[in-house]
Amino acid sequence: MRIIFAGTPQFSADHLQALLDQGQHQVVAVYTQPDRRSGRGKKLQASPVKKIAEQANIPVLQPLTLKDEDALQALAQLNADVMIVAAYGLLLPQAALDTPKFGCINIHASLLPRWRGAAPIERAIIAGDPISGITIMQMAIGLDTGDMLFKSSCDITDDETGDSLRSKMTALGIPLLFKTLSTIDAQTLAPEPQNDSDSNYAVKIDKKEALINWHESAEHINRKIRAFTSAMGCHTFLNDQRIRIIKALPMPSSNKAIAGSVIAINKKTITVQCHNSCLEISMVQIPGAKAMDIASLLNGRPDFFNLGDCFSSPIESEQ
Numbered sequence: 673m674r675i676i677f678a679g680t681p682q683f684s685a686d687h688l689q690a691l692l693d694q695g696q697h698q699v700v701a702v703y704t705q706p707d708r709r710s711g712r713g714k715k716l717q718a719s720p721v722k723k724i725a726e727q728a729n730i731p732v733l734q735p736l737t738l739k740d741e742d743a744l745q746a747l748a749q750l751n752a753d754v755m756i757v758a759a760y761g762l763l764l765p766q767a768a769l770d771t772p773k774f775g776c777i778n779i780h781a782s783l784l785p786r787w788r789g790a791a792p793i794e795r796a797i798i799a800g801d802p803i804s805g806i807t808i809m810q811m812a813i814g815l816d817t818g819d820m821l822f823k824s825s826c827d828i829t830d831d832e833t834g835d836s837l838r839s840k841m842t843a844l845g846i847p848l849l850f851k852t853l854s855t856i857d858a859q860t861l862a863p864e865p866q867n868d869s870d871s872n873y874a875v876k877i878d879k880k881e882a883l884i885n886w887h888e889s890a891e892h893i894n895r896k897i898r899a900f901t902s903a904m905g906c907h908t909f910l911n912d913q914r915i916r917i918i919k920a921l922p923m924p925s926s927n928k929a930i931a932g933s934v935i936a937i938n939k940k941t942i943t944v945q946c947h948n949s950c951l952e953i954s955m956v957q958i959p960g961a962k963a964m965d966i967a968s969l970l971n972g973r974p975d976f977f978n979l980g981d982c983f984s985s986p987i988e989s990e991q
Contacts, residue, residue: 674751674753675697675698675755675756678702678756679757680704680760681719683781683838683842685721685724687842688721689724690846700750702732704719744765744767744771748771752771753773756778764776769811775810776811779848780809783823784866785871786870786871788816791874791875791877792804793838794834804837805824806844807823808820808821810863817868819864820863824848834900877903883906884897887947888947889948891922891949893920893951918956920951923952932944933981934979937977
C-alpha cells in the first residue's frame, strides 16, 4: 500500500523506522512538525521523524496547518491508501481524514477510551494505573474518539518511568501496526466503537508540574519523578539552587517536620518530609553537574545537604 506517515518525536520515529525496515509498503511522504529551536545555541533542530525520512530519501512536509486548501491539495496528490498518525502534534480536519483511500489510523499510547489526549504515558504513571498499552484506532474528528481496531496491553511496574513505559509501548505498537496494515490491505477490519462514558483525558504536561510540591504525598511526588524522567525532570530549590530529583522512593513517616525538610541523611540517601510520608532520594542533579547518586555527591561535597535544610515548595513561594 501507499502510505503517508505523520509523527514527530522518537516514539513516532521508531515506528517509521520499523515500517521502512519491514519493506512491505511504500511510504510516499512524511508529515512532521516544523523544525524547532532547542539546545544551548537555540539552533533549528529537525524532529526525529524528519531525520529518518531524510535518510531514506522520503519527501518531508511540515505544514503549520492541514486546514487550508493548498495543504489539502498536496495531501490528495500523494494518492495514499492510508495515513498513519503517531504523536504528530497537529489536528487533522475531516477533509484530511477522508483523503486517503482507507482513511487515517492513529497509534495511541493508552488503552482507549482511557487517557485520550496528549500525554497518556505520563498521566497513566502519575495516576498509579497498574496497566496501560497501545490502541490503534480509525481516526475521527473528535480527540482520540475513533473506532478501535486493535489493542495490546502491558503492566506498569512500581518503578516504571516515562522512558521505560514508552519503550514498552513501542515494542507493542510496531507489531500491532503491521497487523493493522495487513488487515486493512485484506479489507477485513472489525472496528469497535469506544464507550465515551469510560473516557478521561490526558491533559498536556505543563512545565509548572515539574516543580515539586512537598505538601503532596511522597507516593504522588515519586510518580511524577518517574513519569517525567528525561522529558522534563522534576525539580526543587535549595538556597536558590535548582536541584533535579532523578530517583527516589516513597516511605512512611511519623515525623512532624515541615514539608520539604531534610529529616535524615546517610551515605546513600537523603530523606525529605512530605505530606504524611517522606521521600528517600538516591539520585539528583545539581547546577553545573551531571546526574549523580547521593553517595557520590556527599563524597565530594559532604556538607551540600544538612539536617533541617528545607526545599522550597510552590505553597511557600506563593506566600
